[in-house]
Amino acid sequence: MNGELQYKGANGVRAIRRWIIPYLNSRIHSEAFRPLLCYLFTEWNCNIDCHYCFQYDNAKPAMTLDTAKSAIDWLWSVGCRVIPIMGGEPLLRKDFVLEVIRYGAEKGFFMYLPTNGYLLDKPFIDEMGKAGLAAINLAVDCIAPRKGLPKALLSIEPQFRYLVERQKKYGYLLFFNINICRTNIKDVKMLTEIAHQNRIGTDYHLNEPPHGFVGTAHYKHQNDGLHIIPDQYDEVDELLAWIIDKQRQHWPMVNSIPHLQAFKDRMRGRMKPWDCRAGHNGALIRTDGTLSPCFDMITYDHDWGRIWEPRFHKEDLQSLKEKCNLNCSSTCFYTMGHYYDMSTLPDWVMKHVRVG
Secondary structure (H helix, E strand, O other): OHHHHHHHHHHHHHHHHHHHHHHHHHHHHHOOOOOOOEEEEOOOOOOOOOOOOOOOOOOOOOOOHHHHHHHHHHHHHHHEEEEEEOOOOOOOOHHHHHHHHHHHHHHOOEEEEOOOOOOOOOOHHHHHHHHOEEEEEEEOOEEOEEEOOOOHHHHHHHHHHHHHHHHHHOOOOOEEEEEOOOOOOHHHHHHHHHHHHOEEEEEEEOOOOOOOOOOOOOOOOOOOOOOOHHHHHHHHHHHHHHHHHHHHHHOEEOOHHHHHHHHHHHHHHOOOOOOOOEEEOOOEEEEOOOOOOHHHHHHOOOOEEEOEEOOOOOOHHHHHHHHHHHHHOOOHHHHHHHHHOOOHHHHHHHHHHHHH
């Protein structure tokens, strides 16, 4: 019991230091680019092919270690303290990822790793724990692999069990990242229950087709992207109602309830305007050090600057969001917009404490 309380307490303290203090600083510098979170897109390549993913390309080069370290130094200077290491699949270069985690953690960052888990093994899990990793976002969409959805729990069962076993030893958070598609609706519920049984969190995305104005010439699945179609609307509505009920019972989930409710409007093409803070309190760094306001806009053709020289001009961001805001239910930025409010901050801290 003492170990559990220490683990939960440490998560709460870390949330205050890495999320809440930067949030308060961003309020003080309200007109400046003050990211609470910035994706470090280290890798375009991936070892699997999820049919909904248009954000990997095995023909593009990866990030260098010098660029990664310079990016971390720059983010420190602008008040950011949370860095997800993105891909593609970051673990295609394990030694590189360990160096990035270690460098960021030593500077006081909340370093978190999204991965499909295929390339995890026990020695690496121990090494990234020792390096100071704060969170692992384990992407799983179904129980067993199926066409277009290779991210399956049964494919990474040993890795998952070891991650659960070691999380309190190293202090990292662990949660499932689940993409709701038209062929995995029943699996989403089962994965949520498995997460709860193992006292880990969940994070949901609604599979969205690529925005029409984003460059996706490399994307191979324009016609079989697995996004929700009208035949599934009622079933997805029932699933979302069930997930919302579990969150009200304090099952740990990244998404806010308003965000889960917004999924219903998004899949029907009737999103309402929401407080997207991309390019103001969040951003993405591409493999070459250039910037993008958000994950979904990584291939959008516009010069947003690069590390140390951002060009997130207010007018350009406003023009972009007039096109994309009503066509997007981004989990990262919708969640950030919801919790970018003093009254909701305690709930954000509690989400960290409830895991484990």
